[in-house]
Amino acid sequence: MTLRAVLAMAICVAILCGAPFVGPPLEGEQGAFILWQLRVPRVVMGVLVGSTLGLTGAVYQTIFANPLATPSTVGTTAGAALGALFVLVFFPTVTFIGMPIVAVAAFGGALAVTGFISSIAASGRARINDVLLAGIAISLAASALTTGVQSQAGMGATFASVRWALGHLAQVGLQGAQILAPIVAITTIVLLTQIPALQAMVAGEDRAHAQGVNIRRVRTICLGVGALGVGACVAWCGPIAFVGLIVPHIVRLTLGAARRVLLPASMVFGGAFLVLCDTIGRVIVPSQDLPVGVVTAAIGAPLLVALIVKRPD
């Protein structure tokens, strides 16, 4: 167990250190520029976004007691994307207390959808699978609206928004990372403080209640903070799919499902996984930059199907 954890950490570190050097060889001043101004910030972004998606994925799976619940499947991502896209197309230049309004709108969209879904979950009458179905329905509705918003935009904005909606890490630079980092830090710290309660919830929500967990409080904290982190990530990088789903499953299969392992490890693996996917996207088609969302989806979709087919209960 410890050995495996150390090995996994070593692989993650190797991916992060190696990623900036993959690709055409870097030489001279231009090479240094590409390395420090383009590739390194991209790895930093990958770590921030990937770790947030991995961690919130693991938390959502616990809160909803369902291995398929993630920010993308319960609609958080779709809500964030809709909110972000709305302002990207209609108010591209507005800022809100110094922050680009797109982040605020993404958070608002994420929170609205997550709040709606969790109110369905909290009503007590809905079975947990109904919650997932509701999330999927809302995701579809949100993406229909997203398409509607796109169709109202001009040529340039439409192209930009379509590309954004694929999920990408490029061209946000270190400034982007600087704004995202504190949000990710808050999300991470708050979610990690909930580990004991989430561990108790593994035995079932009612059982955890009987063991002294304030279920409503834990749920509100985790879904609210999760929406904040996911919303911010989506605002910057678009809706990157499947990271929140696959990563916790990989951790579960390799390091176990105890929440004090699963949560931090999903965070670390998530960062490494996204950077790996982005690096693949960067070099797989020569002189083309494949959006990372395409790579994660290409790997994630078949894996999701395999997981559904293999689900034990």
Add this chain to the structure above:
Amino acid sequence: MISIEGVRWSRGGKDILNGVDLTLEKASYTVVLGPNGAGKSTLLRCLLGLNRPDQGTIRVADRPLQEWHPRERAGAISWLPQHGAVREPIPVIELIASARFRFDESRKTALFHARAALNALDLGEFEDRAVSTLSGGENQWIQLASLLAQDADFWLLDEPANHLDPTHRFGVYDILHKQWKSGRGVVCVTHDIGLLGYLVPREDEARVQVVGLRDGDVVFQATLDAPDFAERVGSLFDVQILPVEIDGRRHWLPQPGRSP
């Protein structure tokens, strides 16, 4: 002490609990007996604050249940649900340590107490097993270890043994008896008349309170040694009950045909 006063709970226009009055003394042994759908599980859920009564109050140590902080309440009342199997591949010791949630303690302390709970029930060998690989009976034993780790004054158990093989079944009864003897309050909910014969030896029968629940009403309250016990249980289920004594324990065998 837990006092239940006029508790009424309904769902979808149907009364599940019909104004239940019941007192559970400290360190008492209570069996809530009744047919399927009598409202037994609902009563337990009300005691845990999972269902809020439409009318009536539940007091724990003279304080209304809803005024208890969740962590404090978890020190007074713990619960073994009917379907408590956990399907996650987590080690047994982690599951039991997480039952210590109410104690704001270090992980080391939690693991120490979790291990102690396992060893107290002779389950030390299960420590590193994944919970998802346990059999139904093993799982139930592990659940009892997690109740032990939670260390609440009262144990509420919902059908703790009716689907288990004899080995695991007797193991459960034995653990409950020992816990009660060491001062724990035990509340056992069941429709299984067969369970009554294994709970306690003859000399303790006078101290076990049996509550008959039907259609949301308490229809009788009697100790296990009450002279008319067989008739009361018989009329509760609308069957004949034949008391049989084997090896110093009394068993109640249901027979076809209506109670006289």
